Amino acid sequence: MSQRSRHNVLGSPLAECCRNPVTGAYRDGSCRTGPGDPGLHTVCAILTEEFLAYTRERGNDLATPRPEFDFPGLAAGDRWCLCAARWAEAEAAGVAPPVVLEACSIETLTVIDIDTLRRHALQ
Secondary structure, three states: OOOHHHEEOOOOEOOOOOEOOEOOOOOOOOOOOOOOOOOOEEEEEEOOHHHHHHHHHOOOOOOOOEHHHOEOOOOOOOEEEEEHHHHHHHHHOOOOOOEOHHHOEHHHHHOOOHHHHHHOEOO
16 A cells, blocks of 8 residues: 555545444455555545435446345435546536545545535535
8 A cells, every 4th residue: 555545535544434244445444445455445425315326327337236236225314435537427417425534545636635525625
């Protein structure tokens, strides 16, 4: 893991996103990224019904459990590390879920600018 991926979009140490359900490209609760994460799962989001419906329509059903992948299925209110590009698509469509800035990896800034993230930050 690079030193950069240990920091969040605010420049401070990367906070945990969620362990119940356990999230992250490496299933360690963190939205860090690296060579094993081609999707850049760096945005810690608090899922909403609107976002779950949107991503299902785009071909990524996050609500349906997939036991064969040890995936419990997600619900509104769950925290989850999202692909930065999918979150950006949802933002453009007006359905981006709130984000936890302290738990969004700094690599997110290669896809989404900090002002956009701040507008969607959990208050």
